[in-house]
Amino acid sequence: MDLFKVLTIDETRKLIDDKFSKIMGSETVSILECTGRILYNNIKSKENVPDFRRSTVDGYAVYSRDVFGASETIPSMLDYKGEVLMGQEVQEEINFPGECFYVPTGGMLPKGADSVVMIEYTDKLDDNIILASKPSAPLENVIDIGEDIKVDEVVIKKGTKLRAYEIGVLSSLGYSVVEVYKKPVIGIISTGDEIVDCDDEKKIGQIRDINTYLLYSLIIESGCIPIKFGLIKDDYNMLKNTFKDALSKCDMVLMSGGSSVGKKDHTVNVINSIGEILVHGISVKPGKPTIIGKAENKIVFGLPGHPLACAVIFKSIVKNYIDKIMEYSDISYPVESKFEINYHKAKGREEYLPVTLHMINGEMISKPVFGKSGLITGFSKAWGYVRIDRNEEGLKEGQKVSVNKF
Numbered sequence: 414m415d416l417f418k419v420l421t422i423d424e425t426r427k428l429i430d431d432k433f434s435k436i437m438g439s440e441t442v443s444i445l446e447c448t449g450r451i452l453y454n455n456i457k458s459k460e461n462v463p464d465f466r467r468s469t470v471d472g473y474a475v476y477s478r479d480v481f482g483a484s485e486t487i488p489s490m491l492d493y494k495g496e497v498l499m500g501q502e503v504q505e506e507i508n509f510p511g512e513c514f515y516v517p518t519g520g521m522l523p524k525g526a527d528s529v530v531m532i533e534y535t536d537k538l539d540d541n542i543i544l545a546s547k548p549s550a551p552l553e554n555v556i557d558i559g560e561d562i563k564v565d566e567v568v569i570k571k572g573t574k575l576r577a578y579e580i581g582v583l584s585s586l587g588y589s590v591v592e593v594y595k596k597p598v599i600g601i602i603s604t605g606d607e608i609v610d611c612d613d614e615k616k617i618g619q620i621r622d623i624n625t626y627l628l629y630s631l632i633i634e635s636g637c638i639p640i641k642f643g644l645i646k647d648d649y650n651m652l653k654n655t656f657k658d659a660l661s662k663c664d665m666v667l668m669s670g671g672s673s674v675g676k677k678d679h680t681v682n683v684i685n686s687i688g689e690i691l692v693h694g695i696s697v698k699p700g701k702p703t704i705i706g707k708a709e710n711k712i713v714f715g716l717p718g719h720p721l722a723c724a725v726i727f728k729s730i731v732k733n734y735i736d737k738i739m740e741y742s743d744i745s746y747p748v749e750s751k752f753e754i755n756y757h758k759a760k761g762r763e764e765y766l767p768v769t770l771h772m773i774n775g776e777m778i779s780k781p782v783f784g785k786s787g788l789i790t791g792f793s794k795a796w797g798y799v800r801i802d803r804n805e806e807g808l809k810e811g812q813k814v815s816v817n818k819f
């Protein structure tokens with residue numbers, strides 16, 4: 414396959430969709446361990462929440478018609494029938510006209526009561542008579558049966574990423590465990606004679622490994638399990654053996670470096686020796702010399718060595734595939750801003766430009782962070798990125814742009 418017969422990002426995503434149909438299986442995990450996991454099935458409620466009428470205040474449970482028109486000058490006179498105890502079913506009921514029950518916040522309303530008058534608006538005339546000086550409408554200060562969740566309602570949809578709020582819903586419905594997608598296991602192989610590990614001694618001409626750690630973190634952020642297969646020298650056999658090992662242990666493999674056309678760029682040959690190359694070159698800046706292959710029915714990515722290019726391809730292509738196999742759609746809401754300067758780019762490549770955001774005179778302004786894709790600080794200094802379409806020639810000063818968080 415010729416290098417740089419490039420596909421667009423959209424064509425690349427479509428090709429991945431066509432060639433790979435894998436969907437992850439499920440596992441059951443405790444709700445204490447499921448933050449950020451993707452839900453495998455719809456969660457349907459077997460019950461109403463709450464399943465009894467509950468007071469939201471400390472006060473007197475009444476029939477609203479009994480306090481209609483009550484005021485400080487002409488209070489409604491109510492017969493006190495007793496007290497509701499927390500956590501207990503109330504057997505008694507109140508009768509019209511004029512009966513009431515004391516009810517604490519969260520307590521069950523007796524039958525016949527549809528409203529609660531807050532204690533602040535009542536006076537105890539004697540042991541049997543309560544005066545209410547304020548009206549209380551039907552269901553005022555009350556959570557009705559099924560007001561939160563109705564029986565048979567789908568409360569959380571399959572494919573939802575579980576947050577604290579969904580976990581609260583699960584516990585309210587009596588789920589202590591939940592079925593979620595298994596985390597994809599992703600292998601990372603970094604290649605290059607010049608790369609040393611971050612705590613190794615470094616000589617002139619060598620650089621510390623960034624991509625292993627960058628990818629490791631991006632994989633965790635994306636809800637997957639990373640496995641490091643180490644730093645491999647530019648040696649075909651060593652790379653092939655490590656690649657085989659990674660394929661046997663992982664759902665997908667990411668190789669960083671060696672994706673271009675240099676003499677020591679072995680990634681293409683190694684993938685070809687076991688599987689096939691599907692893409693070599695994407696029209697995106699940075700990240701053009703990306704490789705996508707298929708080996709043992711698994712997807713394999715050859716990511717560019719330049720750290721920013723490696724991150725852009727992860728975010729735009731790899732993450733898209735990860736979401737797909739967990740049937741998750743990541744909806745992110747960009748921040749709208751005005752671009753600070755005129756910025757020129759060549760037509761033909763989609764570009765991911767890192768930017769910072771600034772509130773200036775009440776307007777959100779985005780400023781580009783310039784830097785080559787071999788520099789790591791481009792994204793660490795930035796808040797997010799602006800995606801510039803491949804057919805655009807750049808951005809104009811003052812142009813409205815959407816900034817996505819990185």
Ligand SMILES: Nc1nc2c(c(=O)[nH]1)N[C@H]1C(S)=C(S)[C@@H](COP(=O)(O)OP(=O)(O)OC[C@H]3O[C@@H](n4cnc5c(N)ncnc54)[C@H](O)[C@@H]3O)O[C@H]1N2
Nearest residue numbers: 603605622623624625670671672673702716717718719722
């Ligand atoms: N003749 C051409 N040369 C290059 C082209 C091209 O089109 N024609 N494309 C350039 C672009 S764009 C990129 S991106 C790089 C991609 O190169 P490779 O994927 O083959 O990566 P390497 O050559 O191995 O490394 C490139 C660069 O990145 C550094 N690197 C590699 N791995 C790591 C790591 N784990 N952590 C930190 N930095 C890493 C490496 O030292 C190199 O400086 O190719 C251009 N060349």
Ligand code: MOO
Nearest residue numbers: 699700701722786
């Ligand atoms: O992908 Mo390269 O990083 O455009 O520098």
